[in-house]
Amino acid sequence: MQLFSSLWLWKLSCKGIIRTTTGQRHLKHTHTCFRKPQHKHLQRDQLQNSEDYWERRRRTIGLKEWDHARLSDPDWVCAGSAGLDAVGIWFRECTHDREEGTQSEDLRSAMGEFKVHRVRFFDYMPSGIRALAFNQDTERMAVARMDGSVEVFHCSDRFFQEKIIPGREQCGIEGLSWVGERLFSAGLNGGITEYDLTNQKVKYTIDAYGGPIWTITGNQQGTHLAVGCEDGTVKLFEVNEDQIQFERNLDRQKSRIISLSWHPSGSKIAAGMMDMIQVFNVETGHSIHRMLADRGAGTSRSKECVVWSVVYLSDGTIITGDSVGMVKLWDDQTGTLIKSHNVTKCDVLALSVSQNEDSLVAGTSEGIVVQFQFVSMVLEKDDKEWVRTRTFRNHTHDIRAVAEITTAVVSGGMDAQLVVRPLLDKIEVRSAASALRKIHFPHRRLVSCARKSGLMLFQYPGHLELWRLGESEGKGTPGSSLFVKRNPEKLLQLKVKGEDHIRCSAVSPCGGWIVYSTASTLRLYRLHCDNNNISITKISKLPKVLSSANQLCFSSDSSHLFSASAQSSVHIASLSQSGCKFVGTLKPKSGSHQAIHLLAASEDGKWLASANSDHEVHIYNLQTQKAHCTVPVYSSAVTAMGIHPATNCLFMMHADQQMFEYSIEQKQYTDWSRTVQRKGLHRFWVERDTPCLNVMFNPQNPSHVILHDMYMLCIIDQSLPLPDDKTQFYNQLTLKSLTEEQRKSQSHAFKVCKTFKDILCVELMPDQSLVVVERPLEDIATQLPAPIKQKKFAT
């Protein structure tokens, strides 16, 4: 019975549900078996809530429209598809919305001429940010998104996205909490999840049996977790060595618990609820104080005031943010209101206090972060007050989570970007590492490219898309658009079986194989492409070791599949017409067991390099299937790497924008790499704020290395001198105006092209053409739900 109850509620909350009559009918139709009398009053309760409340819920959950949500829900669509993976095979001739899809352009620089496929048909939609949790000791920021995925960013390593744990369908995470180095989450499905951060997967999920969970928080001592449930209970869980154990409930309240905060001593808990705040004594489990939050004035009087967020300070001050738009300060001794700040007309959704409790940030649904500071009003006197100080406007939509870390304010919300706003008064030296940073895209590759057959594989959370690139004809001047002879076409849409989202995927260079892996399964398909007839067959009997992978990669001749799995090991499987055969496992000699996030195979099929989250890079000899060597560990994470086809040197890019070239055969850094380290990189290069995502080599010109990040494409000519801080870094325009002779003396190794923006992937094709996959941020913005309407002056 209890199981049914939680399931039903979870459906309720995830889809938001039952607002419209059609939605209700739908629920009736599919879930008649769950409709038990005991739920009736609950449903009525929900319906009685005003429409506005549900509108707010809809926004916070991140759905465009209720009906739309239902339709796009894969659960309903899948109902009839009888477990087939391939839902449909698509033949696209020329559709209008894709017209700008492939633009072929010439990119002619001093370094040569490229034909560019400008790809804009990858409709990647980042998911909104729901929760943030900062770990002071390890300097890691955990981010939970609407689609249930959890990411871990390394704050002191330029906010590199170290770990990604993909989400599942319908697991709405509502809260995240660190306990020591362990990460817990809880969500509307009523379960508490612990993550295995080493292997980047869910460790276990246990049900709290209290209905949907709205909040989870651990105490500072690291002994207990408290969760706030829909049924009005605060449940305490004891954190054990390997599991968590339910301990007891605090006094049950009538309405749901929206937010929780421990007193730093761990003896008291403040809970934000509908219209009130309760303070509990953890020892006895009884409520000490009950403080009523005011509802809004006028028409909003009838609406409940939701205490979205609560913070308990060590001096006994309780700070709350509520749906009326107030940040209120309460005294826990007397249970009275000390001061209230009207921050916004809408909701204050998130609060976060700094480590030394002298600064507080509040995120609102208008997309504004407001800072409060604990400042002494008169010099050399101790009577300090909380005063509202700065305002940060970096978001367009609701801010669902904020966190104040040592030197910055981190905020995230419905507009799916993670904004790191530095606090300049806390920073000693201003540098690139302390600049304002907006993270839009994952620091992983979502696109793989079959270079030899011109196919692109796009990875969405729930499906894969295979596209064939278009063709162009004629020649044009640099910068002009070419006539498109053949439009790009979508060959295949592959839907994931099961509820897990895709972790990684790859298409083989020949275009004959597609592989993807979720947290639980790995699937390999054989692709037959015969003119316009496309068919795929699933390889049914896979070796047992290939059950799940952290990273996938094909060898350059498409004969082998490399799959990174647990313990930093790589499994090799050989591919043939008949099927897939396990060949062997590559294991590092020593070192950490962190999951591998990058794989690179050499062109000649002799070497394989793997990089894991502990910054280790191992090189394996594929012929002997033994570990060859380990690159000296650098302090910053590897963001991209590639093996040079001619010299077999491993080229690595790091999160702090440093680059290394390591000769595999000689097991040492190359001379060029040593020169780079000795002379240092140009200031402008080091100050870029997005990591490089791909390393390519130009077979026509072996001294060229092609790199890209989100904003630019760069060609490094290893034969030219390196720029020092005095030389002009972006010098293409200057070079153009110079004569041939002068050009030689002026040019340096870095050629930067900023023609393309918001780049997800750049790939060099064998015919000397570049594929640039762009995802303009404006397109993402148009697909987001409408933000709260704000009156602007003079409009």
Next chain:
Amino acid sequence: MVETSDIRVVRCGGSKVNLTPPIISSDSRFVLCTSGDLVKVYSTRTEEWLHSLQGHTNQVTGITLNPANHLQVYSCSVDGTVKLWDFIDGILIKVQLVSGLCVSACPECFQLVSVHLPKSAEQEVEAKEMSAVSSHISKNPSCTAFGRGVRVHFFFFLVFSLKATDKKGAKNAFTCIACHPTDDCIATGHEDGKIRLWRNFIHKKEYTYSTQHWHHNAVNTLCFTPEGTHLLSGGIESVLVQWQYGADNRKEFLPRLGGSILHISASSDGQLFCTSHSDNKITVIESSFKVCGVIQGLVKGDAVLTDLMIDPRSKALVLNGKPGHLQFYSLLRDKHLYNLDIVQQEYIYEAGLDQFEVVKAAFDIKGSWLATVEERGKKSSDLEFFLKLWAFDERTQSFVLNTTITAAHTDRIISMCFSSSEETTMLVTAAEDSQFKAWCQGADDQNFWSCDFVGSYHKLNPTNCSFSADSSLLAVSFQEVITIWSPDTWEMLTTLCQPPGVIRDLCFGRLSCSKYLLGTTTKNLLCCWNLLTCELEWSTSVDVSKLQPDPFSENVAAFSYQSKHTDLFVFKPSEPRPLFTNKNVCSEKVHRAVFVPREEPLNSCDESTQWLNRSQLYFLTQNMDLLTFSTATEEDRMLSSSKQLVIDDSVAVTPFYLLLGKHRQQQQKLNTQSHPVSDKPQQTQGSLLHTPAHVLPAASVLCSMFVNSFLISNTGVQQDPLSPLRVKTLVNFPKLMKYELLYL
């Protein structure tokens, strides 16, 4: 003629009262403000001008209360002195000479007095500008702040500067600053309308600020209330905004205050606020955000586009006032009378908008008609203008719109004048469409105005038009040619031409010199034609910027501008040599001047001052200073009359008080004649007037006693002739006498 020393140029009434923030005395009874060379003292309750502190010989640039004695006030002036006054009695106590430093702080008071010792005439102007630098100063002696351009320096225990970061497009230069009276908090106003509250600035790096934004244009002024609970701000929007300190987005507004707010000051008890506005106005506001008094000076906009005129009925000076209005200003009483709304459209307080402005105005000889021209679109190509005619309504005692002519001409009206005859009123307008038109009131049944005649001359653009004193001739100048027309037959009588140069100004002589026509040209020539012979009588080479005939004598005043100063010549057209010359009247160009008839003529026999006997010459400089000439005898008389005022300490000097006091003196005389018992009702009356209403006994008890106090005992004494007068004053001053009227 030798320049005589007994005529000097004085700043007359209508000086700026908004140059510096006004101050309110600590008992909230008086408002002090600088006004030209004077410091004026007004009553906060009756808005009445009580007296002025006279003594500075140049522009007063700042005043502040003496913190040691709240009945004294310091004033500083461009003349290089700092003076200490008793402002209730108007007595000068001390004079300090400040010299040497460019900026020096007065040791006793905490206001930065910016004094500049001029070395030459030009630097004096600079000093005036610099005086605006001085600003709101915290009472805390350890904290002094002043803003200058884009940098704000905080002098605390350590000195450091905050630079306004010039981001692209962001206009965050500092415009004003105010210190919190108790907390370590500084408020700064910015050019883009934001207000920032800085805190923690004693630590070099950990300073923090919060930003508020309501004003859409630059914040002109900021002021904390004395307790520091509120912050007041004002700007061009002419809305006084009150921010609650601490709860920053709670704010109150007091809109529609008039011109843009330049300064705000608060009384020391926080009960009253004063705002001074760009239209030369001081508004007294209660702490409950109600306007309780308006002290209006002569409104000076950015430019006076109309001529200075004298309303023939009220003898008031008429010129541009509030945007779109004409103001009537009594020069004798130095008081703003009223505004006449000409444009009758809402004025939007925002910079850079093209709005209707009154550019021309003219009265007929009797003052029963007023013609106005309003236009907009000076900068853009599409000019829009209206000619309006207003009739004086005897019943309402004001002008009523009679006719609006939308397309009087096809191009801008250059000049406009009424005929000067008593019988028929005729208006002549000359415009850039090379035509001049005569407008007459229609036949008996039609009382609106219509066009009577259109004249032109060789398609030349007219530049000026003028009627002769008896209206028998109309002179219209077309570029270099003057044409003389007969208004009766509309026949061109003759043309006068004296090349080279375009005619700039034109006027007929008066009285005995009415046969002369005077004209000035752009080639610096002043010509005088004899209309009987149609010949040039005389001409002289002088660059005349303004020619102004005196309507009561033959005299004509000519202002000439050369080498950075203006000279004045007064002459009779019939005589070749001037009656009076005054070199270096002022340093700017003079474009507007007017002769104002005196109430009672002076009988000075001195030849040089004779021309001032019947009327007084006022002129307006480019700096918008209204100046006049005064003679020594006049000043003596003024001085002697002001000394007659004996002022009671306890009561604000109002006309009501003066009346009552006079009456009291008289009655005291009467009382001493009769018996001393009749002092008693006098006391009753006084106690009634001075005791707050809520501590008085019931009205029924008091009523009979109060009425009795007004009755004169019959015992042998005559009826007091003043008692009806007293009732009249009661009616005239309802504000003070409210309770008493109810009882009666």
